[in-house]
Amino acid sequence: MRRQLKDTVVVITGASSGIGRAAALRCARKGATVVVAARRADVLEQLAAECEEAGGRSLAVPTDVTDATAVDELADRAVAEFGRIDVWVNNAAVTLFSNFEEAPAEEYDCVIDTNLLGYVRGARAALPRFREQGRGVLINNASVFGKVGAPYLSAYVTSKFGIVGLSECLRMELIDETDIHVCTLLPASIDTPIFQHAANYTGRAIKPLDPVYDADVVAKAIVKLAQQPQRERIVGGAGRLLRKQRLSTPGLTERANARLVHRDHFQNRPAPPTSGNVNEPLPDWSSVSGGWEASPAPLRRALLASGALLAGGALAWRAWSAANR
Numbered sequence: 001m002r003r004q005l006k007d008t009v010v011v012i013t014g015a016s017s018g019i020g021r022a023a024a025l026r027c028a029r030k031g032a033t034v035v036v037a038a039r040r041a042d043v044l045e046q047l048a049a050e051c052e053e054a055g056g057r058s059l060a061v062p063t064d065v066t067d068a069t070a071v072d073e074l075a076d077r078a079v080a081e082f083g084r085i086d087v088w089v090n091n092a093a094v095t096l097f098s099n100f101e102e103a104p105a106e107e108y109d110c111v112i113d114t115n116l117l118g119y120v121r122g123a124r125a126a127l128p129r130f131r132e133q134g135r136g137v138l139i140n141n142a143s144v145f146g147k148v149g150a151p152y153l154s155a156y157v158t159s160k161f162g163i164v165g166l167s168e169c170l171r172m173e174l175i176d177e178t179d180i181h182v183c184t185l186l187p188a189s190i191d192t193p194i195f196q197h198a199a200n201y202t203g204r205a206i207k208p209l210d211p212v213y214d215a216d217v218v219a220k221a222i223v224k225l226a227q228q229p230q231r232e233r234i235v236g237g238a239g240r241l242l243r244k245q246r247l248s249t250p251g252l253t254e255r256a257n258a259r260l261v262h263r264d265h266f267q268n269r270p271a272p273p274t275s276g277n278v279n280e281p282l283p284d285w286s287s288v289s290g291g292w293e294a295s296p297a298p299l300r301r302a303l304l305a306s307g308a309l310l311a312g313g314a315l316a317w318r319a320w321s322a323a324n325r
Contacts, residue, residue: 003227006031009082010226011074013065013122014092016043016281018192019141022219022288023089028056030223035078035085037063038092039281046286057082065092065118066110075125084133087226088126090119090163091141094278095156095194097265098201107199107278108155114278115159119166127170127180135179137229139222140167144186144239148246149254150261152202171231181229186243187218188236191292193285199276205267208292209260211238215288 010027014020016038024034028051036047036058044060051058059081063074078085096103096111119140130136145153146160167184174180189209200206213236221235234240245253276282 004031005223005226007033008086008226009033009035009078009084010087010089011035011037011078011085011126012089012091013037013063013071013074013118015047016040017197017286018194018288018290019187019190019215019218019222020089020091021047021286022215023091023222024051024058025054025288026216026219026223027226028052028054028058031055032087033057033059033082035059035061035074035082037061037065037074039064040286043286065121066113068121068124071118071121071125075129079129085126085129085136087137087139088122089139089141089222090122092118093141093156093159093194094197094199094276095153096199096201096276096278097152097206098155098199099152100154102201103155104199104201104275107275110278111155111199112159112162115156116162116166119163123166123170127174130180131177134177137181137183137226138170139183139185139225141185141187141218141222142167144188144234144236144242146184146186147243148257150265151258152261152265167232182231183225183229184232185218185221185225186232186234186239187221188213188234188239188242190215190218190236191289193287193290195290195292196285197277197282199274199278200271201273202266203270203273205269205271206265207267208290209264211236212292 010032012020012024015024015036024036027034034051034056036044041062048058048060061074061077063070093115094111096107126138140163142163143160145157146164149157167182170182189212191212192215195206218235221233
């Protein structure tokens with residue numbers, strides 16, 4: 001049954017920019033009470049004011065999801081202020097671009113701590129409240145990279161694969177709780193500031209993979225999951241296509257995706273090494289958009305690009321096989 005968001009209490013981590021910010025504003029426009037959490041207190045206060053202007057009540061709670069006590073306090077503040085938590089959106093994320101062997105160990109670990117263990121802490125805070133209430137929706141915002149790998153992104157991909165597995169395990173453990181739901185969201189390449197915030201040790205400036213989708217498309221999906229939960233939802237036709245290819249031709253897809261990331265995830269200019277916002281938040285880029293141009297016909301472009309890569313990979317494989325018979 002489709003639920004209404006009006007007067008629903010929604011907690012969103014990683015709300016200071018990108019998908020989290022877009023989701024908070026969209027929930028507020030639906031009349032929800034939104035508890036926004038992230039590391040930047042000033043940005044959160046501004047967002048809370050915007051949510052109230054959009055029609056919803058709001059509370060800003062500065063939270064670092066690598067701190068278990070802080071995540072518990074976030075849940076306590078939400079319940080103390082509004083009496084319950086109806087929806088918890090695990091969304092906080094950082095990323096690191098680097099060859100595996102060259103990645104700084106501390107930053108590599110921090111990506112997994114934030115993206116994966118941060119979601120574990122969120123689930124530990126939310127699920128006991130859901131059990132007490134007898135209802136609730138946990139939305140884990142992962143990525144299509146929770147279903148397929150990518151070079152230079154092993155820390156991020158590892159965390160996202162872990163989120164997919166965590167969600168599946170929780171659904172199994174909650175199988176008898178008919179009104180407690182765990183949803184996994186799998187967005188494709190989204191226009192957010194995560195690329196400006198990224199740690200980068202590749203020597204090249206980065207960009208999102210084409211095709212790029214608007215962040216509000218993911219925000220709409222979060223609202224739909226809150227209203228009508230489902231186990232998994234992929235956002236973006238390119239993500240659905242990539243997942244199908246991974247299932248049907250895994251070896252070929254790995255080779256094609258490796259070439260695609262190497263060719264399309266970088267700009268044609270050098271970039272100095274940076275730790276980005278992995279360890280500490282950056283003062284800039286608190287917007288929903290990262291200023292990346294959304295693709296006018298994303299699925300068509302994805303089909304053409306993916307088809308060309310797979311066809312090229314197939315021809316190369318046949319040539320190699322013929323030469324080594």
